[in-house]
Amino acid sequence: MMRQLDELKDVIEMMILDSYGLGEKSDSIVPCKTLLRVMKYSAPPSGEEVGLTAHTDKLLSAILCEDQVSGIEFETKDGQWVKLSLSHSSFLFIVGDPLMAWSNGRMHPVKHLVMMRGEKERISLGIFPVPKEGTVIKPPNELIDEEHPQILKEFYFTEFFRFFSSDEGVAIDSAKQVFAFAGIST
Ligand SMILES: O=C(O)CCC(=O)C(=O)O
Numbered sequence: 001m002m003r004q005l006d007e008l009k010d011v012i013e014m015m016i017l018d019s020y021g022l023g024e025k026s027d028s029i030v031p032c033k034t035l036l037r038v039m040k041y042s043a044p045p046s047g048e049e050v051g052l053t054a055h056t057d058k059l060l061s062a063i064l065c066e067d068q069v070s071g072i073e074f075e076t077k078d079g080q081w082v083k084l085s086l087s088h089s090s091f092l093f094i095v096g097d098p099l100m101a102w103s104n105g106r107m108h109p110v111k112h113l114v115m116m117r118g119e120k121e122r123i124s125l126g127i128f129p130v131p132k133e134g135t136v137i138k139p140p141n142e143l144i145d146e147e148h149p150q151i152l153k154e155f156y157f158t159e160f161f162r163f164f165s166s167d168e169g170v171a172i173d174s175a176k177q178v179f180a181f182a183g184i185s186t
């Protein structure tokens with residue numbers, strides 16, 4: 001399963017590079033290690049709702065696979081929250097803040113949460129590319145032009161990681177953290 005997910009991650013990465021005409025030039029977006037995480041959510045006490053609060057992802061991206069119990073919800077661009085029920089054979093690809101920064105804002109880091117309402121525990125499996133130590137997140141020159149001026153300063157992934165978990169970072173809405181950290185004011 002791990003190997004298949006890792007291969008799927010590579011295929012998606014190549015599709016992204018190709019879609020921007022960069023497939024010939026490079027074979028990875030940024031150098032990453034792969035983190036595999038199994039997440040278990042216990043059933044909430046009856047009548048209550050618990051889960052994971054609304055956030056955008058801080059690693060490059062995520063590929064998620066829900067086991068039996070659905071619970072993930074996404075915020076649409078007009079602020080509505082929608083539940084997603086995946087079939088057991090599907091995977092979900094989520095753009096993280098660093099991938100949005102790399103794409104110079106072309107890819108949208110969707111805000112999502114996990115809501116647990118039922119009586120069953122929930123297990124999900126995720127594969128997350130983690131930029132390697134020393135990696136600078138910046139858009140390739142091809143993704144910057146007059147129509148698409150650079151929206152974020154280039155930054156070290158590790159410094160962004162430190163920022164969003166700092167007291168200053170946690171006080172900021174998850175979707176705004178990357179702009180607070182590296183936004184270019186015009
Ligand atoms: O458990 C899930 O399906 C989502 C987990 C998640 O959003 C995360 O780990 O960032």
Ligand SMILES: [Fe+2]
Pocket residue numbers: 055056057062112
């Ligand atoms: Fe997430």
